[in-house]
Amino acid sequence: MKNSKRYLIFVLAMVMLLSLAACGGGDEVSPEGSSDDEYGPNEVLVVGVSSLPNGIDPEYHNSLEAMSLAANVYERLLDWNIVENENGTLIPDFDYDNIKGALAEDWWRSEDGKTIYFKLREGVLSNYGNELTAEDVKWRLDRADALQALGVFHMYSTTGLSSCENVKVEDKYTISITTDDVSYIADIFYTHILCGIIDSTEAKKHATESDPWASDWLATNAATFGPYYIEEWSPGNQVVIVANPNYYGEAPSIKKIIYREIPNSANRLAMLQSGDIDVFDSPLPEEVEQLRDVDGIKIEYHRSNLSLRIEPLFTDPILSNKQVRQALAYAFPYQEVLDTVFLGNASPMTSIQAQIYPYHEDTYNYTTDLDKAKALLAEAGYADGFDVTISIDSAKADLERICILYKTSLEKIGVNLNIEKLPTGDLYNKRVNNQLQLYVNQDMAGFPDPQFAIGMFATDDCGMNYNRYYNEFVEERFYEAKFSLDEELRSSVWHDMQVAFADDVGWIMVCEPGYYLPVTTELSGGIWTPLNGFDFRHAVLNRTDA
Numbered sequence: 277m278k279n280s281k282r283y284l285i286f287v288l289a290m291v292m293l294l295s296l297a298a299c300g301g302g303d304e305v306s307p308e309g310s311s312d313d314e315y316g317p318n319e320v321l322v323v324g325v326s327s328l329p330n331g332i333d334p335e336y337h338n339s340l341e342a343m344s345l346a347a348n349v350y351e352r353l354l355d356w357n358i359v360e361n362e363n364g365t366l367i368p369d370f371d372y373d374n375i376k377g378a379l380a381e382d383w384w385r386s387e388d389g390k391t392i393y394f395k396l397r398e399g400v401l402s403n404y405g406n407e408l409t410a411e412d413v414k415w416r417l418d419r420a421d422a423l424q425a426l427g428v429f430h431m432y433s434t435t436g437l438s439s440c441e442n443v444k445v446e447d448k449y450t451i452s453i454t455t456d457d458v459s460y461i462a463d464i465f466y467t468h469i470l471c472g473i474i475d476s477t478e479a480k481k482h483a484t485e486s487d488p489w490a491s492d493w494l495a496t497n498a499a500t501f502g503p504y505y506i507e508e509w510s511p512g513n514q515v516v517i518v519a520n521p522n523y524y525g526e527a528p529s530i531k532k533i534i535y536r537e538i539p540n541s542a543n544r545l546a547m548l549q550s551g552d553i554d555v556f557d558s559p560l561p562e563e564v565e566q567l568r569d570v571d572g573i574k575i576e577y578h579r580s581n582l583s584l585r586i587e588p589l590f591t592d593p594i595l596s597n598k599q600v601r602q603a604l605a606y607a608f609p610y611q612e613v614l615d616t617v618f619l620g621n622a623s624p625m626t627s628i629q630a631q632i633y634p635y636h637e638d639t640y641n642y643t644t645d646l647d648k649a650k651a652l653l654a655e656a657g658y659a660d661g662f663d664v665t666i667s668i669d670s671a672k673a674d675l676e677r678i679c680i681l682y683k684t685s686l687e688k689i690g691v692n693l694n695i696e697k698l699p700t701g702d703l704y705n706k707r708v709n710n711q712l713q714l715y716v717n718q719d720m721a722g723f724p725d726p727q728f729a730i731g732m733f734a735t736d737d738c739g740m741n742y743n744r745y746y747n748e749f750v751e752e753r754f755y756e757a758k759f760s761l762d763e764e765l766r767s768s769v770w771h772d773m774q775v776a777f778a779d780d781v782g783w784i785m786v787c788e789p790g791y792y793l794p795v796t797t798e799l800s801g802g803i804w805t806p807l808n809g810f811d812f813r814h815a816v817l818n819r820t821d822a
Contacts, residue, residue: 346811350472475499661690
């Protein structure tokens with residue numbers, strides 16, 4: 277079931293994405309444009325972010341910043357029910373039986389299990405006043421197939437859809453999607469934020485001969501059926517979204533959200549304390565501690581699905597040796613990193629499958645044991661050690677601190693760790709081209725089922741497998757589960773894959789950092805999203821001085 281052509285195009289699209297410069301946009305908005313005078317003090321929210329996204333086109337923009345914005349702008353066919361965690365933060369309920377309709381009011385499978393039917397809500401309007409129909413869903417999937425970028429990974433290879441010809445408009449409000457084989461997640465995957473539906477009637481107006489799918493326009497504009505649309509796109513300054521007056525759901529209480537770029541973390545902290553911003557995105561661990569007992573500020577916390585790991589390149593002559601990888605795992609100073617870098621604001625990582633997700637099992641059992649690490653190196657033929665380079669994003673100081681601690685630990689077993697700090701673009705370009713021996717990555721799977729959450733990182737035919745992990749047993753087991761609805765079989769496969777990946781040291785699993793979002797206590801009702809952003813559609817501001 278490999279599709280090397282699509283894999284190559286996907287990788288090239290990722291490289292293009294990371295080198296894309298922010299430009300223009302936001303000049304054409306819904307006819308219902310707004311001014312600041314329209315809103316009261318409880319209707320405008322200011323979010324301080326470290327950087328703004330390059331764009332919001334779901335085909336090309338999948339940075340955390342872009343996906344956080346997309347969660348508030350684009351609506352999917354399906355959605356998760358919401359529950360409250362033990363900390364009072366609202367989160368999705370990853371119970372597959374409790375998924376609810378969003379743009380689709382109903383959905384079902386054919387008798388053979390290969391075809392999914394979605395019945396759309398009638399009368400749903402975009403911010404441009406165009407009605408949602410099955411043609412919009414068809415156009416969205418046709419566009420993904422034509423552009424061969426992020427959408428072909430998410431909505432085609434992940435779900436088992438092979439061609440846009442297998443997506444059919446049954447009637448004005450019904451669409452069918454047929455996969456070549458049975459795919460367990462072919463329906464529920466449409467909860468994913470990057471599967472948002474676009475108003476194709478409006479998007480087509482901005483298509484050109486050289487840009488038939490309106491990619492230039494959609495990079496910084498949104499023709500959306502979601503709760504907010506883009507009013508202003510000002511690179512390096514701010515992005516402004518305002519409530520969609522035609523939204524089919526409950527009208528947002530917060531009518532305008534300003535994402536303001538404030539690169540310096542200390543400045544964002546000070547602005548939250550002074551009341552100049554309401555939300556402090558991407559705090560450092562020490563800043564979280566600093567804000568814990570500050571009047572007027574609370575911290576939205578969720579264990580989250582975020583993982584921080586070191587990925588060894590499996591095609592490297594030294595790191596291809598399993599005993600070497602295991603030695604590197606035993607040499608990592610896990611507890612020291614948790615205590616000194618994260619100040620206790622992180623949890624041990626115990627599997628490729630996040631602990632908050634279904635099917636998780638504690639399978640990564642490596643702890644710091646330098647004697648065992650030395651013995652493994654000797655067995656592997658490297659008793660005298662070796663030199664190895666670890667690469668990190670130069671903009672992330674916490675990653676450098678982790679690597680310094682690791683370097684000190686590795687010296688004790690004779691391994692010399694060179695720390696290479698690269699600009700973000702260079703780092704990611706080298707990553708997709710498999711040019712990094714060891715690479716510190718912080719990422720997450722934005723969908724809980726292992727068919728995606730494990731498959732995207734641990735299978736050979738996937739653009740996210742940047743360290744070229746390969747295990748023939750894992751490959752065979754994965755495809756057994758991907759094309760089955762048998763719950764017992766699937767559960768067995770996900771167990772076997774987690775065990776094998778941990779034993780192979782597919783990653784050196786550093787920790788799960790968790791999600792910390794300091795906000796004003798006047799804000800309530802925001803929802804953590806599986807892509808580690810915040811959805812404000814149900815949020816409420818209650819400013820005491822309003």
